[in-house]
Amino acid sequence: MRVRVLDERADVYQQSNKESNVVGELRLGDEFTLGKVVKYKGAEWVASTMSDGTRGYVLGDIKVYCIREVILCQKNANVYQNPDSNSKVKMTLKKGEKLTLLNLINQNGSDWVEVRTEEGEVGFISAETRVKNIASDELFKEKDYKAFMTGVLIIGGLIGIPLIYGVGGGISYFESLPWSFVSCIVFLIAFRRNGTISWGRAVPAIICAMFLAKTYNESSGRPSFAAGGFFGILLVFACGYAGIGVDRLLKKTKDQ
Structure with missing residues (x-):
C-alpha cells in the first residue's frame, strides 16, 4: 500500500x-510503501519500502x-x-481526468485534499469534489510477477497442462511437454x-501458437495442441496463483 508520511519524521529500522x-x-x-504487520514484544511494526528501494x-x-x-x-x-478558494487557480481539471490523492487537510474549518495531477502538478481541491477510485485491471502485483510466471512454467508447464491436455487427450506425457511450454x-x-x-501481444501469440500446432500436426501426422479456451485460461491462472502462494509461504517461513 502506497502512503504518505504525516509525522514530522520517522526512523526506518x-x-x-x-x-x-x-x-x-x-x-x-x-x-513509501507499507507491507505486512508484525509484532515484537507487544509492539506493532510494519514492513516498509522507501522510495529509493531501502x-x-x-x-x-x-x-x-x-x-489513491x-x-x-x-x-x-x-x-x-493553497487550501483556500481565494488562492491562485493552478489549473482546471475536466471530467474523466486522473489525479492522485496525497493528503487530507482542514483549513479554517474547511476540508481540502492535496492532489497530484498526471502532469505532476501538486495543488489542492475541495474535499467535496466528486471522484471515484480507478478500477484496477491488475491480476497480480508487480512484486509477484516472477512467482506467478514460475507457477505458470513449473506447475502449469510440467504438471497441469501436459496431464490434462496431453495425457488426457491421448498424448504421452513427454510428447506433450513441448506444446505445454508453447x-x-x-x-x-x-x-x-x-x-x-x-x-496487442496476446492475440498474435495465440494465433502463432495455434498455427504452429496445426502445421506440425498436418506435416508430421503427430498429435499437437495449444492449451486455450476458458478452461485453459483458468488452469494457467490457478497455476500462477499457486506459484505466488508457494513464494509467499517460503518468504514467511524464512522471516520466522
Whole structure:
C-alpha cells in the first residue's frame, strides 16, 4: 500500500525492533510503501519500502495517508495553489481526468485534499469534489510477477497442462511437454510485469501458437495442441496463483 508520511519524521529500522540499525529516515510528505504487520514484544511494526528501494520496518503508530488514484466525476474542478478558494487557480481539471490523492487537510474549518495531477502538478481541491477510485485491471502485483510466471512454467508447464491436455487427450506425457511450454510462453508474452494483460501481444501469440500446432500436426501426422479456451485460461491462472502462494509461504517461513 502506497502512503504518505504525516509525522514530522520517522526512523526506518533494519529489523522490527529498536535495537536494530536505522537504515533510513522518513520525513513529513515522503512517500513509501507499507507491507505486512508484525509484532515484537507487544509492539506493532510494519514492513516498509522507501522510495529509493531501502527496506526495513517502521513503528505501527506512524501517521500516514493512503495514496489513491482516482478519476474526476464532475464536469470540472479547480486545483488551487493553497487550501483556500481565494488562492491562485493552478489549473482546471475536466471530467474523466486522473489525479492522485496525497493528503487530507482542514483549513479554517474547511476540508481540502492535496492532489497530484498526471502532469505532476501538486495543488489542492475541495474535499467535496466528486471522484471515484480507478478500477484496477491488475491480476497480480508487480512484486509477484516472477512467482506467478514460475507457477505458470513449473506447475502449469510440467504438471497441469501436459496431464490434462496431453495425457488426457491421448498424448504421452513427454510428447506433450513441448506444446505445454508453447502454451505457457503465450501467457508469458501476454502478461506485463504490473499484472495487466497486453492484448496487442496476446492475440498474435495465440494465433502463432495455434498455427504452429496445426502445421506440425498436418506435416508430421503427430498429435499437437495449444492449451486455450476458458478452461485453459483458468488452469494457467490457478497455476500462477499457486506459484505466488508457494513464494509467499517460503518468504514467511524464512522471516520466522
